[in-house]
Amino acid sequence: MADTQIKDAFVEFERVQKSYDGENLVVKDLNLALPKGEFLTMLGPSGSGKTTCLMMLAGFETATYGDIRLDGVSINNIPPHKRGIGMVFQNYALFPHMTIAENLAFPLEVRRIGKSEREKKVRRALDMVEMGEFGGRRPAQLSGGQQQRVALARALVFEPELVLMDEPLGALDKQLREKMQFEITHLAHQLGITTVYVTHDQTEALTMSDRVAVFDDGRIQQLAPPDRLYEAPENSFVAQFIGENNTLEGVVTEIRGQTCVVKLDDGEVIDAVPVNVSAVGERTRVSIRPERVEYNKERMQEGAHTLKAKVLEFIYMGDIFRTRLSVAGNDEFIIKTRNAPDQERLRPGQEIEIGWMAEDCRALDA
Amino acid sequence: MTDTAQEPMLAADGRPLKQSLARALRRQKTRALLMIAPLLLFVMLTFVIPILSMLMRSVENAIVPDTLPGTVAALSAWDASSGRAPDEVVYRHLFIDLFKAAEAKEHTKLGTRLNYEQTGQSSLFRTSGRKLDDLAEPYQDAIEDISPDFKEAAFWYELMSGEDGSALLAQRRDLWNALVGEELSGEAGFMPSAQIAQLLPWTARAYTDFALWSALVKNDTVAEERPWEAVYAALAMDLEDPAKRQAIADYDGAGAAQLQALAAAQSDLPAVRLREGFIELNRSWGEPRIWTTIKLYSPRYTPGYFLNAVDMQLSPDGAEAKPENQQIYTQLFKRTLIMALIITGSCILLGYPVAWILANLPARTANVLMILVLLPFWTSLLVRTSAWKVLLQQQGVINEILVWLGFVDDANRLVLMNNATGTVIAMTHILLPFMILPLYSVMKTIPPSYLRAAKSLGATNWTAFRRVYFPQSVPGIGAGSILVFILAIGYYITPEIVGGTSGVFISNRIAYHISSSLNWGLAAALGTILLVVVLALYWLYDRIVGIDNVKLGG
Numbered sequence: 017m018a019d020t021q022i023k024d025a026f027v028e029f030e031r032v033q034k035s036y037d038g039e040n041l042v043v044k045d046l047n048l049a050l051p052k053g054e055f056l057t058m059l060g061p062s063g064s065g066k067t068t069c070l071m072m073l074a075g076f077e078t079a080t081y082g083d084i085r086l087d088g089v090s091i092n093n094i095p096p097h098k099r100g101i102g103m104v105f106q107n108y109a110l111f112p113h114m115t116i117a118e119n120l121a122f123p124l125e126v127r128r129i130g131k132s133e134r135e136k137k138v139r140r141a142l143d144m145v146e147m148g149e150f151g152g153r154r155p156a157q158l159s160g161g162q163q164q165r166v167a168l169a170r171a172l173v174f175e176p177e178l179v180l181m182d183e184p185l186g187a188l189d190k191q192l193r194e195k196m197q198f199e200i201t202h203l204a205h206q207l208g209i210t211t212v213y214v215t216h217d218q219t220e221a222l223t224m225s226d227r228v229a230v231f232d233d234g235r236i237q238q239l240a241p242p243d244r245l246y247e248a249p250e251n252s253f254v255a256q257f258i259g260e261n262n263t264l265e266g267v268v269t270e271i272r273g274q275t276c277v278v279k280l281d282d283g284e285v286i287d288a289v290p291v292n293v294s295a296v297g298e299r300t301r302v303s304i305r306p307e308r309v310e311y312n313k314e315r316m317q318e319g320a321h322t323l324k325a326k327v328l329e330f331i332y333m334g335d336i337f338r339t340r341l342s343v344a345g346n347d348e349f350i351i352k353t354r355n356a357p358d359q360e361r362l363r364p365g366q367e368i369e370i371g372w373m374a375e376d377c378r379a380l381d382a
Numbered sequence: 383m384t385d386t387a388q389e390p391m392l393a394a395d396g397r398p399l400k401q402s403l404a405r406a407l408r409r410q411k412t413r414a415l416l417m418i419a420p421l422l423l424f425v426m427l428t429f430v431i432p433i434l435s436m437l438m439r440s441v442e443n444a445i446v447p448d449t450l451p452g453t454v455a456a457l458s459a460w461d462a463s464s465g466r467a468p469d470e471v472v473y474r475h476l477f478i479d480l481f482k483a484a485e486a487k488e489h490t491k492l493g494t495r496l497n498y499e500q501t502g503q504s505s506l507f508r509t510s511g512r513k514l515d516d517l518a519e520p521y522q523d524a525i526e527d528i529s530p531d532f533k534e535a536a537f538w539y540e541l542m543s544g545e546d547g548s549a550l551l552a553q554r555r556d557l558w559n560a561l562v563g564e565e566l567s568g569e570a571g572f573m574p575s576a577q578i579a580q581l582l583p584w585t586a587r588a589y590t591d592f593a594l595w596s597a598l599v600k601n602d603t604v605a606e607e608r609p610w611e612a613v614y615a616a617l618a619m620d621l622e623d624p625a626k627r628q629a630i631a632d633y634d635g636a637g638a639a640q641l642q643a644l645a646a647a648q649s650d651l652p653a654v655r656l657r658e659g660f661i662e663l664n665r666s667w668g669e670p671r672i673w674t675t676i677k678l679y680s681p682r683y684t685p686g687y688f689l690n691a692v693d694m695q696l697s698p699d700g701a702e703a704k705p706e707n708q709q710i711y712t713q714l715f716k717r718t719l720i721m722a723l724i725i726t727g728s729c730i731l732l733g734y735p736v737a738w739i740l741a742n743l744p745a746r747t748a749n750v751l752m753i754l755v756l757l758p759f760w761t762s763l764l765v766r767t768s769a770w771k772v773l774l775q776q777q778g779v780i781n782e783i784l785v786w787l788g789f790v791d792d793a794n795r796l797v798l799m800n801n802a803t804g805t806v807i808a809m810t811h812i813l814l815p816f817m818i819l820p821l822y823s824v825m826k827t828i829p830p831s832y833l834r835a836a837k838s839l840g841a842t843n844w845t846a847f848r849r850v851y852f853p854q855s856v857p858g859i860g861a862g863s864i865l866v867f868i869l870a871i872g873y874y875i876t877p878e879i880v881g882g883t884s885g886v887f888i889s890n891r892i893a894y895h896i897s898s899s900l901n902w903g904l905a906a907a908l909g910t911i912l913l914v915v916v917l918a919l920y921w922l923y924d925r926i927v928g929i930d931n932v933k934l935g936g
Contacts, residue, residue, distance in 0.1 A: 074834075074838055075837075075838075076834055076837075095837075095842075096834070096837040096838055097837045097838070097839075097840050097841055097842055097843075097846075098840075099838075100840070101838060102838070102839075103834075103835065103838040103839075105831045105834070105835055106831070107829065107831060109829070109831040109832050109834070109835035111832060111835075111836075111849075111850050111854075112854065113853045113854060122836070122839055122841070122849070123839035123840050123841075126839065126840045126841045126842075126845055127840055170839065171838075171839075174839070174840065180838075
């Protein structure tokens with residue numbers, strides 16, 4: 017992976033491995049570098065090693081092998097309290113026996129910062145997350161969203177250059193989560209801090225990050241900006257994991273530079289972009305995003321590849337229609353269409369013709 | 383919504399909503415009550431009632447006024463500070479009361495009771511009760527010499543019987559009931575004569591007592607029984623009064639002739655000098671201090687046991703401290719409190735790290751270790767304490783090892799047992815699970831992320847523990863401390879076995895008074911004080927720590 021090595025990297029993982037039991041590797045040969053000021057998200061299913069990576073960076077787990085560097089200095093042997101890394105925990109971890117102001121003052125107190133200075137910083141941090149009036153309350157008296165803001169303020173109050181967040185929005189409801197996503201990114205960019213964010217929610221990863229590292233099985237499957245990740249997944253796992261995805265299975269019959277020909281299992285032949293296939297005769301999974309499929313003849317672009325399909329189910333979702341089709345033997349083929357005034361609403365059982373552009377169709381590993 | 387605020391909300395059927403709700407919940411409540419009813423009953427019977435009875439016993443003193451009703455009444459006129467023994471009349475009442483008590487064999491109990499307050503009382507009452515007949519005999523002999531009819535049971539019965547004496551009968555019957563401590567049942571078969579009762583009050587009272595005793599307890603026919611010697615003495619007392627002798631001259635009821643003959647020959651009767659008689663029986667009866675004690679403990683309820691329990695005593699001038707060499711209880715209370723505190727402290731010191739390790743180990747390992755913590759619960763307390771005896775004695779395992787290792791000289795083996803050290807060591811071990819369990823269950827609820835958060839915020843391990851972990855584990859310490867302290871303060875078996883004399887607790891003293899000295903009143907007073915001390919400490923604890931902060935688990 018070419019883009020893991022960056023000059024003047026602020027945070028760097030080099031050939032990091034981690035095993036808990038001496039038999040299985042939870043993190044396998046991790047290489048990752050991020051520049052100052054970047055918002056990087058570690059995304060992956062549970063057990064993919066993303067949280068372990070974060071804990072190694074924070075200092076709560078030690079790497080079994082490899083080197084972790086912060087600002088060019090190896091931090092493998094530096095205890096967590098000397099790393100100066102801010103951290104927001106999944107359950108906020110606000111100290112229940114202290115008031116909000118005391119919680120925020122805690123990192124300043126242990127750094128022996130004077131009282132007046134401390135109070136100023138606490139007030140500024142609370143104002144920053146719009147919690148200025150709540151300094152005297154206890155964590156249990158706050159709502160989840162308010163606790164979240166306080167946790168964020170506490171992680172930022174001692175002005176760390178690196179902030180780690182471990183699924184901080186997991187416990188919030190959908191609306192609040194979306195609001196906080198915006199606030200966190202806004203704050204991170206405004207303060208210019210480097211952020212490593214761990215989540216298993218792909219929407220969160222796409223909307224917040226400068227770059228996303230997709231983890232699976234202890235490895236980074238793809239490290240890319242959100243748009244590249246969504247539009248140009250490098251393997252089947254990423255394609256499946258990020259967003260909704262249609263797959264058609266088949267065999268590569270021909271490769272011509274930027275296009276290849278795939279013979280699907282039911283005999284249909286389609287064109288696709290070869291991403292993860294290298295030889296004729298290899299099995300492949302062809303991936304097409306649901307919103308790139310068109311069935312309205314008037315909207316279909318010139319040169320689109322067309323296929324016969326049968327409508328199985330029509331789901332009205334408000335802003336979009338979600339239609340399940342049977343295409344080339346795949347009964348789980350989904351298309352999404354915008355709820356436009358002239359959009360035709362399909363009926364189950366209807367026979368239609370669908371089409372897509374060959375460049376939206378990616379031949380990945382089987 | 384203003385109209386709903388003014389009028390009560392109605393349910394669908396038009397009843398007030400509150401009523402409907404109460405009705406709907408009633409079944410549930412009844413069922414809940416029925417489910418706890420057996421436990422409630424059990425707790426009432428085995429906990430609340432014994433405690434109340436203990437409280438009663440610690441102030442109850444009915445035995446003195448019940449055994450010596452006349453004496454107690456007569457004593458009220460006696461001035462204890464006069465430095466003189468009471469007058470003859472008090473001794474007369476004492477004679478009658480004691481005679482009755484001796485018949486019912488109750489006088490030794492009174493002696494035992496008063497002996498708690500003053501040594502010597504027990505033998506005084508026991509020996510005097512035996513010889514009361516001797517005091518009365520001169521009068522009986524003299525009366526029978528003057529008028530042989532007084533030898534006849536039937537004559538006595540006829541003389542004393544009459545009409546309208548039911549008030550006297552009921553009064554004397556109540557006194558018997560109080561003396562023997564139960565309701566005597568049955569018919570007396572005798573009705574005192576009101577006229578005789580007025581004429582010969584001492585005699586009437588004594589004879590009625592005798593009649594009731596014969597009929598109700600001995601199941602004899604009163605008319606066939608010769609009266610007690612005391613009745614003759616009582617007659618002699620009545621005859622001493624010239625006014626009564628005058629009245630006898632006008633008497634014309636049954637046995638009038640014999641009575642008048644007796645009254646005429648009164649000067650031949652020996653003078654009634656029971657005061658001298660009693661002092662002759664036992665010199666102590668002439669000592670004012672004996673009477674002071676009886677007078678001080680004559681009310682039905684007494685603070686005496688409580689005063690005793692705090693090393694004080696009753697005196698004519700109120701409560702006063704006991705002589706220094708008799709003070710034991712306040713010191714014992716202090717020692718009990720201090721040792722319970724030391725035990726609680728050492729339980730915290732030893733239990734906290736164990737609980738911490740248990741709470742932070744993987745569940746499987748923690749469960750195995752938890753069995754080790756619980757193991758003592760499955761072993762008999764006696765066995766555990768005896769095992770400590772084996773370990774702690776001077777030729778025991780610990781001393782042998784220390785000598786072998788050369789830490790301790792063979793001649794100067796450590797005294798680890800039969801003193802406070804032994805009690806503290808053994809009780810810390812025995813009570814440790816009560817500290818570990820609440821601590822563990824509280825620590826289990828403290829997420830490890832708090833410590834991590836503290837460290838990520840820049841706190842060292844120690845600061846993170848001190849500022850973040852420890853404050854959250856305080857409720858566990860509180861719960862464990864309350865458990866251990868309250869258990870320790872009332873502990874009995876372990877101090878008894880390994881405590882020797884300097885390592886015993888107040889409860890050992892209570893046990894001694896319950897099973898050996900049989901001074902239950904003092905035991906109850908000591909127990910009540912212990913209860914009050916615990917409640918007071920609990921209250922103090924609530925004020926300082928707050929009982930809401932005590933958690934036994936999740």
